Amino acid sequence: MITRSPDLLQSVIPTVVDETRDWQTQLAGAIRDPRDLLARLGLDERWLPGAxxxxxLFEIRVPEAYLARMRPNDPHDPLLRQVLPVSAETDSVTGFVSDPLEEAAHTPRRGLIHKYHGRVLLIGSPTCAINCRYCFRRHFPYAENSPSRAQWEETLAYLRHDPxxxxxxLSGGDPLASSDKRLAWLVERLAEIMHLRxxxxxxxxxxxxxxxxxxxLLAWLK
Known part of the structure; x- marks a missing residue:
């Protein structure tokens, strides 16, 4: 099994030190109201109806650490445009579908997408830190694909029986929105499957x- 080097992660990812707000608190406190988002960036409320x-249709979610990287008073800031809803999202466009990757037909177990030979995708969490407006899984049935530990055992058995x-x-949602304890357990069980490389x-x-x-995080990655 191959993982990214924790030392490499530390070298390329900037650290925001805020001892009063751990990452779970920051995730829970993300902005979820378009009016609040516009006000924090000093943007005109003419953007509010579309937002x-x-x-x-798909709620906004913007953590403070991500908001801090946006340019105030700039409705075209690229970081903002990733998360700012627009009225065009309500348009009905011929040829557009709710499952563009056709994943619904390839979920043999809860939390498991098996679409390609030799590769599986596991829904490590139904939650993301930000809701990207271009998300291709905004309609994915996460409620049906959030396994309990017992249900994960069924999924792991499926993997063991297919060499x-x-x-x-690990995807989602965003797998790192789950607790380290839960992720460490899942990764340890995956490591026991010898044909997984x-x-x-x-x-x-x-x-x-x-x-x-x-x-x-670095402990279980290591």
Whole structure:
């Protein structure tokens, strides 16, 4: 099993030191109201109707650490445009579908997407730190794919019984939105499956909440 070097992670990810607010508190305290987001950035409320319409379909989520990197008074700031809803999201466009990757037909177990030969994707968490407006899983049935530990055992059994599977991807949502204890347990169980050669982690949390890279995370990565 291959993981990224913890030392490399520490060297490339900026650290935001805030001993009064751990990463879980920052995640829970993310901005979830488009009016608040516009006000914090000093943006005109003419953007509010479109933001509210898009928010009604897929709520905004913006952590303070990510907000701090945006340019105030700039509605075209690229970081803002990733998370600011617009009215165009309510348009009905011919050819657009709610499951563009056709993943719904490839979920043989809870929390498991097996679409490609030799590779599986595991829903490590149904939650993200930010809700990207271009998210291709905004309609994914996370309620049906958030396994309990007993249900994870069924998924692990599925992996054990298919020696063609060599790569597992922790995704979501964002897997690092889960607790380190839960992730460490899952990774340890994956490590017991001898034909698994690679573990990949699809995450943006170290970028949008840098304090997520803490001693507990580095411990189970190591």
């Amino acid at each position: 509210s319409q898009g928010h009604a 063609s599977i060599q790569e597992a991807i 690679r573990l990949r982690i699809h995450t943006r949390l170290p970028v949008v909440i840098p304090d997520r890279v803490d001693d507990a």
